[in-house]
Amino acid sequence: MQIDTTLAAVVTGGASGLGEATARALAAKGAKVAIFDMNADAGEAVAADIEGVFCKVDVSDEASVDAGFARARAAHGQERVLVNCAGIGTVGKLVKRDRETGAISHHPVDLYRKTIEINLVGTFICMAKAASGMMTLDPVGEHGERGAIVNTASVAAEDGQIGQVAYASSKAAVKGMTLPVARDLMGEGIRVNAILPGIFRTPMLAGLPEKAQAALAEAVPFPKRLGDPAEYASLVCFMVETGYFNGECVRLDGAIRMPPK
Template identity: 80%
Template structure:
């Protein structure tokens, strides 16, 4: 599917990081971009720069997701592309022992549930609502293609580190459901793929000391640097535009395999 001028797209988490880079790449191809994000001010700023529309959306809440799609479709019409980038990355071991007191505690259930709701359930909700809308569209070509969905998992889905139990579980879920969703939608002409990014230079890492960022970059086999969000965006566009890519989970990580910590 070509990203033709005027095609409607939705990018969740599009106000920063990987999502923002993807929104900008799609807008550069003259797509009509709707940005779903909790940061309303930043979403409005980015959308204004791209000539798009900002929707304050909590992807973990069904009514909020429905309202976001309604606003996006009112502005741009039914989207043919969805890129799911919204997510959080909390840190916390399953259990820990206090070195001073010896007290043992476990990670809060609320944190685990919140991470799953945003990263996994949010991806599910947005994919389901978007696919249902795409099914109402006429096919674009003789093969019957109607739309494309790109999910964001993580290398943590395969190489979860110490303290990433919540994050790794949520991203493993995103990876695990990508092929079944692609199979669910194969009769409707909607392709579904996922990207598993490695260590990228995003706002999540920008707050780390330069020494820590340099150490992370050095751990990448080649090239020895952090990933550029624009590289993620290029891969997202490739997955959207390449009609034979379906049901795939693609690592984008400079060949890194994460150690335990």
């Protein structure tokens, strides 16, 4: 699928990090981009910079997602591309013992539910709404393509570390639904892929001390650095533009395999 001025795209989590880089990369190729995010200040700024549209959206809330797609489509028409980058990172063991008192506690259930609701259910809702809209479009090209969806999982889907029970399970589920959804949509000409990013220089990591960032970079086999969000965005564009890319989950991680902690 060609990325040009005729293409409308939606990027969730597009106000910062991997989502912002993706929104900018798609816009640089000419696409009309709508950004879904909860951070209105950052989202409006990025949208203005790329001549896109910002929609304040809570991806875990169906009504909010519906309103976001309505606004995006009113501005740009029906999207042919959806990139799901919205998500949160949470930390907590299933159970833990206090070293001083010996008291035992478990992972807060509400925090687990929140992680699943945003990372997994949010991805599901946005895919369902986008695919429903894409199915109304006329197919294009020799093989009748209607759209492309790219989801964001994580290397934690395969290498979940201590304290990542919520995050890793949410991302493993994003990975796990990639192939069945690609099969669900194969008769409609809609492709679905997922990227499993490793350690990237995003706002979340940028807040760490330089020493901690250097240690993370050193753990990467090659190249020994943090990933650049522009590299993630480049892979998204490749997945969108390459018609034979479908049903795949691709690690983008400098060959890192995460240790237990």
